[in-house]
Amino acid sequence: xxxxxxxxxxxxxxxxxxxxxxxxxxxxxxxxxxxxxxxxxxxxxxxxxxxxxxxxxxxxxxxxxxxxxxxxxxxxxxxxxxxxxxxxxxxxxxxxxxxxxxxxxxxxxxxxxxxxxxxxxxxxxxxxxxxxxxxxxxxxxxxxxxxxxxxxxxxxxxxxxxxxxxxxxxxxxxxxxxxxxxxxxxxxxxxxxxxxxxxxxxxxxxxxxxxxxxxxxxxxxxxxxxxxxxxxxxxxxxxxxxxxxxxxxxxxxxxxxxxxxxxxxxxxxxxxxxxxxxxxxxxxxxx
Amino acid sequence: xxxxxxxxxxxxxxxxxxxxxxxxxxxxxxxxxxxxxxxxxxxxxxxxxxxxxxxxxxxxxxxxxxxxxxxxxxxxxxxxxxxxxxxxxxxxxxxxxxxxxxxxxxxxxxxxxxxxxxxxxxxxxxxxxxxxxxxxxxxxxxxxxxxxxxxxxxxxxxxxxxxxxxxxxxxxxxxxxxxxxxxxxxxxxxxxxxxxxxxxxxxxxxxxxxxxxxxxxxxxxxxxxxxxxxxxxxxxxxxxxxxxxxxxxxxxxxxxxxxxxxxxxxxxxxxxxxxxxxxxxxxxxxxxxxxxxxxxxxxxxxxxxxxxxxxxxxxxxxxxxxxxxxxxxx
Numbered sequence: 087x088x089x090x091x092x093x094x095x096x097x098x099x100x101x102x103x104x105x106x107x108x109x110x111x112x113x114x115x116x117x118x119x120x121x122x123x124x125x126x127x128x129x130x131x132x133x134x135x136x137x138x139x140x141x142x143x144x145x146x147x148x149x150x151x152x153x154x155x156x157x158x159x160x161x162x163x164x165x166x167x168x169x170x171x172x173x174x175x176x177x178x179x180x181x182x183x184x185x186x187x188x189x190x191x192x193x194x195x196x197x198x199x200x201x202x203x204x205x206x207x208x209x210x211x212x213x214x215x216x217x218x219x220x221x222x223x224x225x226x227x228x229x230x231x232x233x234x235x236x237x238x239x240x241x242x243x244x245x246x247x248x249x250x251x252x253x254x255x256x257x258x259x260x261x262x263x264x265x266x267x268x269x270x271x272x273x274x275x276x277x278x279x280x281x282x283x284x285x286x287x288x289x290x291x292x293x294x295x296x297x298x299x300x301x302x303x304x305x306x307x308x309x310x311x312x313x314x315x316x317x318x319x320x321x322x323x324x325x326x327x328x329x330x331x332x333x334x335x336x337x338x339x340x341x342x343x344x345x346x347x348x349x350x351x352x353x354x355x356x357x358x359x360x361x362x363x364x365x366x367x368x369x370x371x372x373x
Numbered sequence: 374x375x376x377x378x379x380x381x382x383x384x385x386x387x388x389x390x391x392x393x394x395x396x397x398x399x400x401x402x403x404x405x406x407x408x409x410x411x412x413x414x415x416x417x418x419x420x421x422x423x424x425x426x427x428x429x430x431x432x433x434x435x436x437x438x439x440x441x442x443x444x445x446x447x448x449x450x451x452x453x454x455x456x457x458x459x460x461x462x463x464x465x466x467x468x469x470x471x472x473x474x475x476x477x478x479x480x481x482x483x484x485x486x487x488x489x490x491x492x493x494x495x496x497x498x499x500x501x502x503x504x505x506x507x508x509x510x511x512x513x514x515x516x517x518x519x520x521x522x523x524x525x526x527x528x529x530x531x532x533x534x535x536x537x538x539x540x541x542x543x544x545x546x547x548x549x550x551x552x553x554x555x556x557x558x559x560x561x562x563x564x565x566x567x568x569x570x571x572x573x574x575x576x577x578x579x580x581x582x583x584x585x586x587x588x589x590x591x592x593x594x595x596x597x598x599x600x601x602x603x604x605x606x607x608x609x610x611x612x613x614x615x616x617x618x619x620x621x622x623x624x625x626x627x628x629x630x631x632x633x634x635x636x637x638x639x640x641x642x643x644x645x646x647x648x649x650x651x652x653x654x655x656x657x658x659x660x661x662x663x664x665x666x667x668x669x670x671x672x673x674x675x676x677x678x679x680x681x682x683x684x685x686x687x688x689x690x691x692x693x694x695x696x697x698x699x700x701x702x703x
Contacts, residue, residue: 156454197457197486205457206485209477215447216482219454226436246478249447 091137099305100368103133109168114348117185123331123344125165132169134308144174147201151231154220158213159238160194175202211244218254221262235264240272254322255294262322263315269331271342290324302327375577381564393556397495399534401426408434415462419448425465425495445471449478456488468494468510483547484522491541492549498638499679500555506670515643518616522546525616529590530557536567555676558591570614572622578608582626585636586612586645595687615645624656632701634662634694641665662697
């Protein structure tokens, strides 16, 4: 059976998110390449998913009734790897093999190489279609498992994402929850300058989706939004999670230049000491 | 007659020609058989269910049929998601759109994921005729055979399409099946053998070996008859599986005849002929003449007119082979 982690203690969850951020920074530093800002910005969402929302069994990743988590924007995989390792899918030491020859932790995730990865991804716009396919099967066979799909905002410039959104509306996939990392950045700059995505919520609504806007760094609210999506039976739900790229690292926040580069040694040291200080304040916080 | 009796082809083979049936009918029939036998077989289409014969499956197994609309990229992606749940999924659309439109989705969502999605490209080649060049899929073999975890099959008639469909359903990964719109003489029979990766030798010969696929197999057989009257003894091989290529057959016929002519309703570059040439080059190098469409967009016209114009009917093939044999002797 599933050991749904169901950690409800916010202090614990915040500590896990802090650990995941530290892991991601170390991984990217070791790898000497990779995407920092998006991975760091998604730490709270992945903490919520792996430590509260998902029904899954890290020791038995192929459990047939597990919830499926499809990562569409594969370039933020360091945060998923770190969440998985902390949840017990594989030893944490392996995190430092990211992007290295012989590693199961490919630069963009690869199904079949690392148990627990549902789909290979990287080229943007392909995840939601696959999530829709899975949700159609679960619904047709009256299964209880749900499908969660994490997408970037930028990949909504890919037409395929909207093809998938349209079909999810057609089949009223109440068992599908899409979570958009609305961090407003993409490689060449800000999304609204490159090619505007707004009004995001209205677009999804008109495609037949239930839409929830949420602060993507408020773990409690992310969990609540996922719970709400479970209760919406007649249509798919999209959670537009507003995030800050590089969140919690002072010199990374909001900067598009951190989209596609790893930290150098001095960046790593500064970031880790900032995160350690945050641990102390989480510890002393009253919840 | 040098026709290989072991292949149990239709008898008579030429006069009169066997009844004509579209090869996609064989595909549609096989889907029904598969749907009956295995509750894990799913079928998806992109607004072309009737013309791809997937409506037969849809009528019988509506819960395992998904209509995605005019969205071939989503077609491949949704199929990959369904296949990731342990299903065998067939997607059916016109070859120009699938694999034409959704190659990246086939590469990553299907092949890199290594999930059992079988792509049926219908209405391929010149025989969509009047629709014109935009709808004539002449590059689909090239773009699919280069993908890892992808098998590529171009059946010669409806019965072979049926067998090929049943066969690819058993494979663990991706596969591409190519059919055409035009009715084709049903010249193979239930007893004709079919095995993925094993070319069928329909006619023995010593001067030249013609490797053909799809509708060009029967045309090549007819061409071989007329070549015989001119004293040219041509073998005809149904090279239905383009990937994996039957290396043994290629080497054997390169040794036996010292000259290979490939014939396909596809660009002469990158398709079955190129695959044969690659195999010849690495086994027993002899001249390989690749016949097809030569780096060109074709035009509207009736199927027979186009096949004649581009020398892909029996007369045209005979002409190409005759020239190749003459040059070999020089």
